[in-house]
Amino acid sequence: MxxxxxxxxxxxxxxxxxxxxxxxxxxxxxxxxxxxxxxxxxxxxxxxxxxxxxxxxxxxxxxxxxxxxxxxxxxxxxxxxxxxxxxxxxxxxxxxxxxxxxxxxLPFQPLCSQDCPGLCPECGAHLADDPEHSHEAPIDPRWAGLAALQEDESTVQHDPES
Ligand SMILES: [Zn+2]
Ligand SMILES: [Zn+2]
Structure with a gap:
């Protein structure tokens, strides 16, 4: 039919x-x-x-x-x-x-392939066609403080007991 x-x-x-x-x-x-x-x-x-x-x-x-x-x-x-x-x-x-x-x-979320990389969240580029895709990501000023914080944290000495 x-x-x-x-x-x-x-x-x-x-x-x-x-x-x-x-x-x-x-x-x-x-x-x-x-x-x-x-x-x-x-x-x-x-x-x-x-x-x-x-x-x-x-x-x-x-x-x-x-x-x-x-x-x-x-x-x-x-x-x-x-x-x-x-x-x-x-x-x-x-x-x-x-x-x-x-x-x-039907699948709730149909995918072209299980490992479809999707689109670049910054520019919308089709990532499957462009696996090397990257940006010279300038850090968003709103997150700059957070990035600095993260750097601090990675230099903190961890207590060996924990
Ligand atoms: Zn896809
Ligand atoms: Zn992009």
């Missing part, structure tokens, strides 16, 4: 309209229909450190019970607020389940 809009998180998602592969098993059970499935799809997003575009795939599984939508099968003890999923005219609405399982399977 083509991916619905917004399948994923802000920094990583299945582009709308791209193919999502579903493998589903529908089983009749006492209360309704049990849907078990796997989903796989391509992802596009950006690295949270260096903002490079990245692509990945997501593959995950889900299982959800869709209960019959009629009074005869209503559990009188069921909480009105419970988010039980119901068959609607003998159809299952897979989209919310799909969305939840895909979002849960």
């Amino acid at each position: 083509p991916a619905p809009a917004g399948l994923g998180i802000e920094v990583l998602s299945v582009p709308e309209g791209t193919p999502v592969e579903l493998d589903l098993r529908l089983e009749a059970v006492l209360e309704g229909v049990l849907v078990t499935g796997t989903v796989s799809a391509g992802l596009a997003g950006e690295c949270v450190r260096c903002l490079d575009e990245l692509s990945d795939i997501v593959e995950t599984t889900f299982q959800e019970l869709y209960v019959y939508d009629d009074a005869a099968h209503d559990d009188p003890d069921a909480d009105e607020e419970s988010d039980v999923r119901r068959l609607e005219d003998d159809l299952v609405d897979l989209e919310p389940v799909l969305r939840d399982s895909v979002v849960l399977a």
Whole structure:
């Protein structure tokens, strides 16, 4: 099926309209229909450190019970607020389940590579392209006092007992 809009998180998602592969098993059970499935799809997003575009795939599984939508099968003890999923005219609405399982399977902070060095905090340079990148860092005047303090500390003789 083509991916619905917004399948994923802000920094990583299945582009709308791209193919999502579903493998589903529908089983009749006492209360309704049990849907078990796997989903796989391509992802596009950006690295949270260096903002490079990245692509990945997501593959995950889900299982959800869709209960019959009629009074005869209503559990009188069921909480009105419970988010039980119901068959609607003998159809299952897979989209919310799909969305939840895909979002849960995504990394919170997608990275182009685990050791992505990101961007230079001073000038925004792309550090992976420029590993030798450095600045003739003039010490920010606000920190100059601290640096002097640090020098003092490194010359302090430590008590050998401690
Ligand atoms: Zn990166
Ligand atoms: Zn820089």
